[in-house]
Amino acid sequence: MATSRLEELLNKIEEPPLPEITDNYEIDLRNFRIYLGHLKEYKESIIKFGQISKFHAEKTRVYNSKLETAEALIKAVLKDIERLEENHHPRNYKKFGGSQNKFKRVSAQQILENPGILNGVEEGIIEDEHNSIFVLRLSEEAFPVSECPVCDEAGFSSKSELIDHLKEHLTYTNFSHSSKPFQNENLEISKKYKINQLRGAPPRSAWMALASEIQNLYQNERQDEGLLTFKYEISNYLEDIFKTIYPNSSLRMYGSNLNGFTTTNSDLDLSLSIDLKEAFKSPREKTFDLISANFEGPVKTNDLCELIILSKICDSLEEIKATDIELRASARVRIINFLTPTEPKLEVDLCLNNDLAVENSKMLKAYSLIDTRVPCLGIVIKCWAKARKIADPKNGTLSSYAYIILLIFFLQRVSHPILPYLQLYVTEEKKIGEYDCSFDNDIAKYQASAQANQMNEGELLFEFFKFFSLFDWRNNVVDIRKRENVSKSGTQNEPFISIQDPFETTRNLGDVCKPLGVKRIKNEFKRAAAEIIKGKRLQKLLEYEQIRQINN
Incomplete structure (x- = not known):
């Protein structure tokens, strides 16, 4: 035939x-x-x-x-x-x-003979000379994204229609409310300490006793290798789960578990490395450009992609029986907080593409390896700040990370410095976006210089508290990148505590502090130094009096 x-x-x-x-x-x-x-x-x-x-x-x-x-x-x-x-x-x-x-059904010949035949028609079904049928969009003003970039839904004729559909993919909103009650600890200062209380020092025997107590607390609070191994196993397990959704992704640890200052109750901080275009179907580059052209540019589209990916991750965590899943979408860096479906349960903070934090953790790890006193003091200071309730950004005080930066800053400036300025001695430049993440990782050449300082942990802890009791917070910035003092720029309305992030140099770690939080932090430095001068034991430094909560 x-x-x-x-x-x-x-x-x-x-x-x-x-x-x-x-x-x-x-x-x-x-x-x-x-x-x-x-x-x-x-x-x-x-x-x-x-x-x-x-x-x-x-x-x-x-x-x-x-x-x-x-x-x-x-x-x-x-x-x-x-x-x-x-x-x-x-x-x-x-x-x-x-x-x-x-629609109108017309032939190609009819269009050639009468080009205006389809005026006012958004779409037409056209027959070519072989009678093959295809759909042609005739209006240049018609919305060009007819298919969902994430699933197989199709036929969208307007931006609002597509946006309404995309909201169905943003299931993160189901996880955006915390099941944990927030404790507002806007507290009074029980007793004010003054500079004149910092005169003098305890006898040498007191330094030795305090150093011994610091070492014991460090051994008790530091994370053992078994727990760290377990955390790596959990990280690998989660990575396998996420790879079933996004095969090209990878999971990296950062924070205290990587930086050498981790304690037994430290959270597990994870960053999922993923191209945000993975949120879209193939061809991803073309789809991303098309959506960007209709959604106020690539920045907004990146934001959309991130929320789609986080939504799918939240859904997958629910499927594996993770609990207390909460996505903090309004945070500076969006974070999914959850408890693992394991025994023991681990609290996890998961974010996307936090490469700066990973590099930052590597640099802090380098600092911690230069001298054994560094991680010892870091963990004790974290324990002190948490015990005295001044390590909680949600309540207007500094983060644990900020206290580690303060410790490094102090150890760079103590008589016979223990720590160098690793970002000054760079042999190879490394950038992540606009940020310079270069630092000298050859720690062996700094270890002998650190040992020249013979102060024990007790003396150093006292000097740390005294140093920041006397620090000129109003005019100076804590900056571990530079040897010279850094003065504040701007007006007196600037936060009284200025701690510059070593990589994100436009970020002030003190921005989270409320006025009362600033006062309490400064007072706690003075209190700790004064208690050591009195010959008090480490336990006294960690005691927390029941301070009356201010009614808001």
Whole structure:
């Protein structure tokens, strides 16, 4: 049978008419189910025609086109039936033409003879000289993103319609409320300490006793290797879970578990390294550019991608029975906080692409390895700050990380410095975005110089408290990158505590402090130094008096 004759006969098998759309879900659902039956009969007719004409029909373009269209329509209508069953408007069928009363069916020859024939029509079904059917969008002003960049939904005709659909992918909102009660500890200062109370020093024997207590506390509070190994196993397990969603992603540890200042109750900080375009279907680059052109640029689109990825991660964590899942979407760096489905349970903070934090942790680790007194003092100072309730940014005081920066700053400036300025002695530049993350990782050359300082942990802890009791917070900045003093710039309205992040140099770690928090932190430095002068034991430094809570 000649090909032209086959195509002529094939074209007599007419595609069933599309159903009208009403405002009644029940009527639309009934019509779509009837339409689905007609489509299946239509597909069966095409297949039977191919069988009757043996293999000849299968070689024609019209046969293959008709069969592919029928299969695609059936798939789309099945999706829309699911949508109607959930009381949502049908959407996918529009990809193949939508309701008939919205379109004109014309031939290519008619368009050539009368170019204005489709004026006012957003879409038309065009037949070329081979009678092949395809959909053409005729209005240049029509919304160009007709398919969801994340799933198989299609047929969007406006930006608002697509945005409404994309919100269905942002399931993170289900996890944006903490199940943990927030404790507002806006506390009074029980007793004010003054500079004149810092005169003098305890006898040498007191230094030795304090140093011994510091070492004991360090041994008790530092994280053992077994727990760290367990955390790495958890990290590997979570990475495998996330790779099932995003195969090109990887999970990296950062924070105290990596920087050498970790305690037994430290959280597990993880960063998922992923190209944000992974949120979209292939071709990702093209899809990203298309969405960016319609969503106020790549910055907004990156934000959308991040929320889509975080949403999928939250969903996957729920599937593996993680508990207390909370996404802090308004944080400086978006974080998913959750408890692992393991025994013992671990509290995890998970973020995306926090490469700066990973590099920062590596640099702090380098500092901690220069001298054994560094991690010992760091962990004790963290314990002290938490015990005295001045290590909680949510309540207007500094983070534990900020106290480690203070310790490094002090050890760089103590008589016979123990720590160098690793960012001054750089042999190879490393940048992450606009930030310079270079530092000298060759710690062996600094260890002998550190040993020249013979002060024990007790003396150093006292000098640390005294140093920051006398520090000129109003005029100076804590900056571990530079040997010279750094003066504040700006007005007196600047926060009284200025601690510059070593990599994100525009970030002040003291910004989180409230006025009362600043006063309490300064007072605690003086209190600790004064208690050591009195010969008090380490336990006294860590005691916390029940301070009356201020009613807001």
